Amino acid sequence: MHPGKANPILEVEGLTLSFGGIKALTDVGFEVAPGSITTVIGPNGAGKTSLFNTISGFYKPATGRIRFQGEDITATRPPERAKLGLARSFQNIALFRGMTVLDNIKLGRHAHLRTNVLDALFYFGRARHEEMKLRQEVEERIIDFLEIDHIRHMPVSVLSYGLQKRVEMARALAMRPKVLMLDEPVAGMNREETEDMARFILDVREEWGVTVLMVEHDMGMVMDLSDHVVVLNFGQVIADGTPAEVQANPEVIKAYLGSGDVSELRQRLHQPLAVGA
């Protein structure tokens, strides 16, 4: 659980990504230790979601490598990354709105199922067997675990925001992930929902042995949960370490508050007043 000691499960190295002339990421590099909870923080527009999208394969970086379990996946397409064990949720919930909770979760297992078209049309043998096994596992390991059994047959579109986030996590868990990437898992949630989600994230790590990589703004939660925090600002890593190290880092304080020196800020505020008086 101490970053750098074990072989990292996910390694990002020298990642540069630009859209037209705008550099979204510049030489971004960090490591995610297996079994850790690693959080990427940074002000709005720092490039956190771009980083996530690059890791899950939507964006092709101009330079740099992404290694997953020691294997270079920089050129791997998103569906193959999913099969390897890289699961993610989205900031603005990307559930399938026309489907029930159960079907959404089952979709997570897609890449691990073998049913082909012919099996499916006749729903016999393999298809039926696989579906029943899947249903049982989804019910007993995921729905139970995330406490969403009361909504399993509901269409996703009628659920509250907090529940939708939970269903999205359930779907990601159905993917049998090795690394679970969560993009702002508690954004827009109230205190209680946030605490529930924090508990689920810790439980996922404990019970499933899944490594968690998340982007989050809720500082309280980040500092409580994370083993390792990476701070991005203007597309660059400005700090990287334990929560305590990062909190004490003057660069980080500057990025969040605009200035490292509070007394200087106070002085600047008071000067015009003094002139006026």
Added chain:
Amino acid sequence: MRIGTARSSYRHDESLFDSRTQHAWLAVLAVALLGFPFFADEYWLYLACLVAINIASTTGLNILTGYTGLVSLGQAAFMGIGAYTVAALEQKLGTPVLLNLLAGGFVAMLGGLVVGLPSLRVKGLYLAIATIAASVVLHFVFANWHSVTGGHAGITVAPAEILGVSFDTSFRLYWLFVPITALMVLGAANLFRTRIGRAFIAIRDRDISAEVLGIPLLRYKLLSFGLSSFYAGVAGGMWAYFFRVVTPESFPLIMSIFFLAAVIVGGMGTILGAILGAVFMTMVPEALKLIVGWLPLSADATLILSPVRTIVFGALIVGFLVFEPLGLQEIWRRIRRFFHLWPFRA
């Protein structure tokens, strides 16, 4: 949810029809379908066969447009491929009927795979235009590949013959078409209980997150095109045995629009919707014809009223789009919900 249907196993919960009431109604439907040919006259049997063919094709298009979200205006052209394949096989080789129908499906499927290729890059209206282009190309092929299609004159098809029985009347064809269509509909229903069907819906609802879940978009879009045109091909094959002559003009663009309208009017992305839509689109013009026939009018007035019929039909479709965008199946569902608690609660 309906009360009094406590389910005690996952298998029960996952079945297509899970309540006793549904099983009872299915039995009623089966009896009605079995009994129908013995009571109906030639005209109604003719309509029943046509409805069966249209249900098969609409169900196919529904897989592509309703479930996968890819709009296609090529369904009639794919039916044409199936019809020509069956006609050519029947004429040149005289192979067994069921084999011909399967072959029609597979050849149409190949066509669908080719036409589906642009679907990775183009969506919505652009894809619709691409499929129109494909149907124009296919029409050209039908009209000009003389050695196989017989050019503009087309091919005359001998009656289907299985084990010495000649399927030359609507009564006999009914016993061929209805089981085939029932199997195809059942297959489609099964498809959406498995990972394949779920992947289609995922692509329709949000293709980006489908990709992250490990669904290769191109492969599944092509699969959807392939399945949809397989259904069209088999339906086209049945069409060939039904009308017994296949010409390039048999499968015009308006027919593709007919199927798309059936999918929308019935309710996109539901098995029942495709059935109801196909029945509606086939039967309502006939019903209107009957109603005009019953009106005590002179022959002249009937002649004048025939365009009015078309207008009423069009207005009905527009009405559905405006007042019930979820289609006929939603109306059906509402009726069912009402009767769940009736007469204890209105």
